[in-house]
Amino acid sequence: MEETLRIERDAAHKAASRRKKRKEIGEGIRIGTGTVVLLVISVAFLIPIILTITNSFMSASEISANYGSVFATTQSGGKVFISKTVTLKFIPDMVSFAQYGSVLFRSPEYLLKFWNSVIYVVPIVLFQLFVAMLASYGFARYRGKIRGIIFFSYVILVLMPYQVTLVPNFLVSNYLGITGTRWAIWLPGIFSPFAVYLLTKFIRRIPSSVFEAAQIDGAGEWQMFSRICVPLCRSGIFSVAILLFIDFWNMVEQPLILLPDEELHPLSVFLSKINSGEISLAFAVAVIYMIPPLLLFLYGEDYLVEGITYQGGIKG
Amino acid sequence: MAEKKSFMRVKGIRKKTGDGRGIRHRQSKHERRARYVSMFYLSPSIIGVLVFFVIPFLVVIYYSLVNNPVQGRFVGLKNFISVWNNEAFRQAGLNTLRFSFTAVPLAVIGSLFLAAVMESKIPMKSKFRTFFLSPIMVPIASVVLIWQVLFHYNGLVNELITVLGITKIDWFKSAHAQIPVVLLFLWKNLGYNMILFMAALSSVPKDLIEVAQLEGAGRHQIFFKIKLRYLSATIVFVTIMSLISSFKVFREVYLLAGDYPVSSLYMLQHYMNNTFRSLDYQKLSSAAIIMSLVIIVLFFIMYKAEDHFGRDVED
Numbered sequence: 001m002e003e004t005l006r007i008e009r010d011a012a013h014k015a016a017s018r019r020k021k022r023k024e025i026g027e028g029i030r031i032g033t034g035t036v037v038l039l040v041i042s043v044a045f046l047i048p049i050i051l052t053i054t055n056s057f058m059s060a061s062e063i064s065a066n067y068g069s070v071f072a073t074t075q076s077g078g079k080v081f082i083s084k085t086v087t088l089k090f091i092p093d094m095v096s097f098a099q100y101g102s103v104l105f106r107s108p109e110y111l112l113k114f115w116n117s118v119i120y121v122v123p124i125v126l127f128q129l130f131v132a133m134l135a136s137y138g139f140a141r142y143r144g145k146i147r148g149i150i151f152f153s154y155v156i157l158v159l160m161p162y163q164v165t166l167v168p169n170f171l172v173s174n175y176l177g178i179t180g181t182r183w184a185i186w187l188p189g190i191f192s193p194f195a196v197y198l199l200t201k202f203i204r205r206i207p208s209s210v211f212e213a214a215q216i217d218g219a220g221e222w223q224m225f226s227r228i229c230v231p232l233c234r235s236g237i238f239s240v241a242i243l244l245f246i247d248f249w250n251m252v253e254q255p256l257i258l259l260p261d262e263e264l265h266p267l268s269v270f271l272s273k274i275n276s277g278e279i280s281l282a283f284a285v286a287v288i289y290m291i292p293p294l295l296l297f298l299y300g301e302d303y304l305v306e307g308i309t310y311q312g313g314i315k316g
Numbered sequence: 317m318a319e320k321k322s323f324m325r326v327k328g329i330r331k332k333t334g335d336g337r338g339i340r341h342r343q344s345k346h347e348r349r350a351r352y353v354s355m356f357y358l359s360p361s362i363i364g365v366l367v368f369f370v371i372p373f374l375v376v377i378y379y380s381l382v383n384n385p386v387q388g389r390f391v392g393l394k395n396f397i398s399v400w401n402n403e404a405f406r407q408a409g410l411n412t413l414r415f416s417f418t419a420v421p422l423a424v425i426g427s428l429f430l431a432a433v434m435e436s437k438i439p440m441k442s443k444f445r446t447f448f449l450s451p452i453m454v455p456i457a458s459v460v461l462i463w464q465v466l467f468h469y470n471g472l473v474n475e476l477i478t479v480l481g482i483t484k485i486d487w488f489k490s491a492h493a494q495i496p497v498v499l500l501f502l503w504k505n506l507g508y509n510m511i512l513f514m515a516a517l518s519s520v521p522k523d524l525i526e527v528a529q530l531e532g533a534g535r536h537q538i539f540f541k542i543k544l545r546y547l548s549a550t551i552v553f554v555t556i557m558s559l560i561s562s563f564k565v566f567r568e569v570y571l572l573a574g575d576y577p578v579s580s581l582y583m584l585q586h587y588m589n590n591t592f593r594s595l596d597y598q599k600l601s602s603a604a605i606i607m608s609l610v611i612i613v614l615f616f617i618m619y620k621a622e623d624h625f626g627r628d629v630e631d
Contacts, residue, residue: 027437034433035440041430042447045503048462049454055462131361138357142350150362157369159556159615160608161563163584167604168372170592175372191364221353250455252567253585257592271457272571286458297453301446304453308508309515311557 049290056099056287058092060280063099099284110267110285117266117289120182121248124189125241132195133237137225139196140203151200154193162253173258184258189248195240201310202236203229239307242300249293379601395602405603408587411580415494416562419501423558424551426502427509432539434510435517448507456504460571464488467496488573493581500568505561509554516550517543552622556615563611 055063103110139147157165165188173184206229214224230237255265262270267289274282297304380396383389399405430448434441451459466472467487473496474484487496520543528538544551566585573581575589584607591599 031437031439034436034438038430038433038438038444042444045447045451045507048459048466048503049450051462051465052458131364134357135361138354138359138361141357142347142354144351147354147358150358153370154365156612157365159560159611161560161611162566163563163588164604164608164611165369166588167376167600168369170600171372171375171597172368187364188368191361191368193361193365193369196361225357246453250457250567252456252570253564256570256589268455268457272460272574282461286455286461289455290453290458293453293455294450297450301449304449305445305511308511311512 052283052286052290054091056283057095057097058280058283059094059096059098062093063280063283099281100288103281103284103288107281110270110281110288112263113265113267113270114288116264117249117268120185120189120251120266121245123186124248125244127186127190128192128195128244129199129237129241131190132193132199132240133230133233134225135196136199136203137229139200140206140229151197154196157193158197166253166257169254170257179258180260180264182264185251185254188254194247195244198240198243198307198310199233199236202233206232235303235306236310238300238303239310242296242304243307243311245296246293376601376604379597380605383598385597395598396606399599399602399606402599404582404587404590405584407579408582408584411494411582412563412565412584415497415565415583416559418494419498419562419565420555420558422498423502423505423509423562424554427506427554428513428547428551430506430510431513431517434514445511448510450507451504452507456500456567457571459500459503460568463496463500463572488581489578491580493573493578497565497568497572497581500572501562501565504568505558509558512550512554512557513547516547520546548622552618555618559611559614 139151169184169188170179172188173179176183178184178187210228210232211224214228219227250268251266252269255269259265262273267285271282271285271289274285379385381390381392383391383394434444438444468474469484469486473487478484485492487493524542525538528542533541563584566583569577569581569583570585575586577586584603588600588603591603
């Protein structure tokens with residue numbers, strides 16, 4: 001009796017381990033194919049970035065030999081695509097820093113446009129964060145029907161594309177007489193409600209007991225805001241700052257409409273206007289323009305991920 | 317699920333004040349103070365939003381209903397009808413919608429696929445995450461150069477498709493001009509959406525999946541019958557975010573093809589730019605209002621759809 005039980009148990013064991021092994025092999029195959037798929041997609045994702053960087057180290061003659069025909073321009077400024085040979089090269093024949101040299105020392109207009117970008121983006125990010133931090137504390141401090149409606153209209157505003165919001169922006173800056181000045185970019189940027197929306201989500205996650213405790217300990221309103229709320233939201237502030245930075249570093253629509261004077265345009269617009277004579281510089285300028293956001297990314301990838309997740313509201 | 321809260325917030329708040337009302341007698345002084353403080357902190361933002369967005373938008377509504385800003389004679393829907401019948405506006409609107417309806421589904425499905433693959437026990441997960449996210453950080457202006465090289469008549473893409481037996485295409489001049497733009501859009505946005513889906517997938521209750529496995533559910537069954545139901549709110553959110561970015565695709569098009577692109581790339585923002593140049597306030601205002609209505613309707617439909625599909629997993 002015991003003997004048969006033992007045999008049965010052994011058989012069951014063996015069958016189970018066989019099943020397990022088969023399952024493991026299946027699992028291995030799945031992971032293997034998954035990894036290969038991801039590898040292929042990552043290569044496709046990285047190629048444009050890598051190509052831009054390697055191409056920036058080519059000499060002027062090499063660039064124009066390779067792609068001179070791509071960037072011929074018509075008189076109206078539109079790009080014309082002439083069919084001559086285009087050779088795509090991953091590695092320059094000879095690494096040369098000449099392009100960077102001429103961007104930095106001989107073509108001041110690029111640095112000027114780069115500086116324009118900085119001068120728009122940095123104040124917008126800082127002040128939008130400041131205004132938004134105050135506002136989201138306000139939203140969290142008291143919830144009522146009116147604030148609910150205000151917040152809802154903020155959400156709708158966040159959803160609206162530039163095609164819609166630029167018309168009101170344009171009317172106001174005409175009325176205030178700031179069209180064509182940097183203020184026309186700064187002010188709507190600073191008061192755009194995107195950061196309010198995200199930071200409110202962050203703040204609402206702080207347990208209200210924290211604030212209650214502080215209040216009992218005799219903290220004033222400003223202290224509660226600056227000593228408790230802001231430090232607790234630090235990672236949220238970083239995340240929003242990164243998202244804001246990318247968005248405004250890429251700005252195209254606003255300057256085209258609000259700044260008739262091209263001198264004031266940021267590099268994000270100006271880069272596309274590079275003419276065929278200076279095409280060799282374009283890659284170097286493109287790489288220089290990539291550096292600030294890429295540095296931010298290396299430093300703050302986790303904040304970026306956190307910001308995106310909050311935007312999805314999965315945590316909030 | 318939580319995203320719903322932000323749209324439902326108005327409702328949720330009403331309940332909360334309801335709770336507060338019960339103890340109002342005791343807390344009224346406290347509450348009044350909280351209300352003042354809250355308004356004080358809100359005021360800079362509210363003033364800014366009123367001045368730069370809300371009040372001028374009311375002016376936009378006014379402009380759309382009168383014959384011109386100086387005379388201000390009420391003309392009803394005449395401006396809307398003339399914009400609606402405008403050939404360029406229709407072309408631009410159709411192109412934009414066509415782009416959105418191609419790019420957004422691809423962006424949602426593609427990123428869901430990436431997130432699902434990333435969820436299994438893949439080595440070097442964080443490296444892959446970095447790779448897929450990096451395009452978000454690259455300014456469009458910087459990558460446009462390479463896109464022009466890749467999609468040039470004699471560029472790499474045409475060489476690849478001739479291997480497959482397709483004749484070369486002059487991408488940015490042809491009727492297929494939207495394809496490179498869709499690819500650029502996917503390149504930029506897949507990583508962002510993938511993060512949203514990865515976060516949502518990790519929040520699907522583990523015990524539910526274990527039970528399903530014990531009951532003998534297959535991998536596909538678990539994914540389609542359980543996880544997708546839990547993802548429905550995120551799918552709606554990702555669709556909304558992708559729609560928003562697809563309306564911004566003018567950036568990419570402008571940097572790739574300039575002010576006067578081939579007709580299939582003529583986007584709504586091109587139309588707006590030209591109208592801005594001619595300073596036709598009536599057209600501008602009516603066009604802006606038509607667009608905002610279309611967008612609100614689109615979002616409303618999606619919001620309702622999520623209500624319908626996700627209702628039995630709401631907590």
